[in-house]
C-alpha cells in the first residue's frame with residue numbers, strides 16, 4: 001500500500017480547526033482508495049514564536065524536506081506577533097526554499113453556493129508566481145523615525161522565475177480551454193512589468209495553440225467582476241496573484257471556498273497545500289470556520305501525490321454537501337457538521 | 349465674471365471624444381451659473397510622439413503651470429507607442445511635477461445604473477497616493493536579453509508622501525461618515541508597508557473622531573465585492589489605489605462611470621481631472637464611448653475651482669439622464685445622445 005508522508009503545520013487560529021477537518025477527510029479518502037497517510041504535526045505558529053523566539057526552528061526547512069507534501073492551515077496572530085514577522089518566519093520562506101514557484105488557485109462556484117455577482121458561470125485557474133517579484137523581501141528604511149524617512153521595497157524579477165511560471169501557465173492553459181491572460185502593470189512599472197511582457201511574448205511563441213492576452217492588473221481586477229466567464233487561465237506575479245486570488249475567492253462566495261496549492265513542479269522538494277484564508281482570530285477555536293477551502297486544498301494535495309481518484313471523490317463529496325446547502329453560508333453550519341457531511345458523502 | 353483658465357489635453361482615442369462631451373457640459377454649466385471657462389487645447393498624445401519624438405514638449409510642464417486646472421481625456425495607443433513610454437511621457441510626470449498627490453475617485457451607483465453585484469447600497473471615496481510609491485520609476489535591468497536577466501522595480505515611500513495623503517484622507521473621512529480604511533500589504537512587504545502602517549497609526553492619533561482600520565490589499569479587494577457598503581473612505585498607495593479604483597469602477601457599473609481628480613491640495617500648482625478609463629482604441633472616434641465618467645470628472649473640476657453649485661447641477665443632470673436609462677448600458681446610446689440628454693437636463 002502506498003504511504004504518503006505529510007508534514008502538518010496547523011499554524012494559528014482557525015488554521016488548527018480546518019487542518020483537523022481536512023485531515024479527517026483526507027484520511028477517510030485514503031481508507032477508501034487504499035493508501036495511507038503518515039502525518040507528523042509541527043506546532044510552528046505565533047505561540048511557538050512567543051515561546052521560542054522563532055516561528056520555526058533553525059532546521060525547520062531541512063526537517064520538512066523529508067516529507068512528500070506539507071499541509072498548512074494558516075499563519076498569523078497580529079495581536080501578539082506582527083504579520084510581517086510571522087509570515088516572513090514561516091509561510092514565505094517555505095514557498096521560496098522549496099521552489100514552490102507555482103501557486104495554483106481554482107475559482108468557480110461550487111454547487112449550491114451563491115456568489116456576490118449576478119454572473120455565475122465562470123471557471124478560472126489562477127497561477128501565481130510564488131517565490132520572487134514583489135515578495136523578494138529586498139529593501140530597507142533610511143532616516144527611520146525622522147521626518148525625512150524613506151522606505152524602499154524592491155521587486156526582483158528574474159528571467160528564470162518569470163519564464164518558469166509562464167511555461168507552467170501555458171501548459172495548464174493547453175490542458176484547459178487554451179486561453180491565458182498574463183497580468184502586469186507595464187504602463188506604470190517600466191522595468192519589472194515590461195520585462196514580464198517580453199518574456200510572455202517569447203514563451204507564447206512555443207504555444208501557438210494557446211491564445212494569450214496581456215492585461216494590466218487594474219483592468220483585470222475590474223474584469224474579474226464584470227466578465228469572469230471570459231477568463232480561463234490567469235498568470236500573475238506574486239503580488240498581483242495574491243490580490244486576484246482573494247478577488248477570485250470573493251466571486252466564488254468567500255474565502256471559505258478558496259483552495260490553494262504551492263507547487264514545486266520539478267518535484268525537487270515537497271509542495272505545500274493551504275486554504276487561501278487567514279487565521280481569523282475572531283472565530284478561532286469556536287467550531288464555526290468553514291473547512292471547505294481546507295478540504296479542497298487537501299484534495300489538491302492528494303491529486304499532486306498521484307491519488308487523482310481520491311481527490312476527485314473528495315471534490316464530489318464537497319459538492320454533494322454544498323448542493324444541499326451545507327456550509328454554503330457563513331454561520332449556517334459548524335465546522336464539524338460540514339466535515340461530517342462531506343465525510344458521509346465520501347464514504348457513501 | 350470669474351474666468352477659469354483650463355488646459356485641455358484630450359490625448360488619445362476616446363480621450364478626444366469624451367473631452368469634447370465634458371467641455372460641452374462644463375461650458376453649459378458656466379453659462380447657467382455665470383462664470384466663464386477659457387480653454388486652450390494641447391495636442392499632446394501618441395500621435396504627437398510619433399510626429400515629434402515626445403509626448404509633450406520639453407517645456408510642457410511649465411506651459412501647464414499657468415492654468416487654473418488641467419482636463420485630460422486619456423493617454424495611450426499601444427499599437428504604435430508602448431504604454432510604458434506614453435504614460436511616463438505625459439500623464440505620470442504631470443501628477444508628480446504638480447504634486448497632485450491626492451487622486452480622488454468616488455464609487456457609487458448612479459441612479460438607473462445596474463452594477464454587477466447583488467449589493468447596491470455603497471458609497472465609497474477612494475483616495476490614492478499619486479506621486480510616489482510603486483510608481484516611483486526607480487529600477488533597472490541587468491544582463492538584459494540573457495538567461496541571467498534580472499529586472500528590478502523599486503517602490504519609494506517617503507514620510508512626507510505617506511503622511512500627507514493620510515492626513516488628506518482623514519480630513520475627507522471626517523467630512524463624510526468618519527470611517528477610514530488604510531490599505532497596505534504589510535504582511536509581505538516589510539519595509540514600505542510596515543512604514544505606511546506606522547504612519548497611519550501616528551496620524552490617526554490626531555483624528556480621534558475617525559475610526560481607522562488597517563487592511564491588506566488582498567482582503568480589501570475581496571471586501572469591495574463582498575461588502576462594499578461597509579466602506580467609507582479608503583486610503584491606498586499608488587498601485588493599490590489604482591487597482592481598487594478599477595474595481596470600484598467595476599462595481600459601479602463599469603469604467604464609463606468612474607470619475608477622478610488628481611488634486612494638489614495645497615493649490616501650489618494646477619490640479620488635473622480625468623476619467624478613470626483609458627483610450628479604448630477599439631471604440632475611438634465612433635461616437636459610442638460613454639462620456640459620463642468624463643462629465644462627472646469635469647464636475648469635480650468645477651467643484652475644485654469653487655463652482656460648487658455648477659458641479660452639483662452637472663451631477664444632478666447626469667443622474668436625470670441615467671435615471672431614464674440614458675447611457676446606462678454599453679452601446680445603448682451614442683456619446684452625443686448621452687451628452688445632449690445631460691445638457692438638456694442641466695439647462696432645464
Ligand SMILES: CC(C)[C@H](C(=O)O)[C@@H](O)C(=O)O
Nearest residue numbers: 087091242276278535536566
Ligand atoms: C498571509 C500572506 C503573506 C499570504 C500572501 O500574501 O501570500 C496570503 O495572503 C496568501 O495569499 O497566501
Ligand SMILES: CC(C)[C@H](C(=O)O)[C@@H](O)C(=O)O
Nearest residue numbers: 187188218435439590624626
Ligand atoms: C494609465 C495608467 C498609467 C494609469 C495609472 O495606473 O495610474 C491609469 O490606470 C489610472 O488609474 O489613472
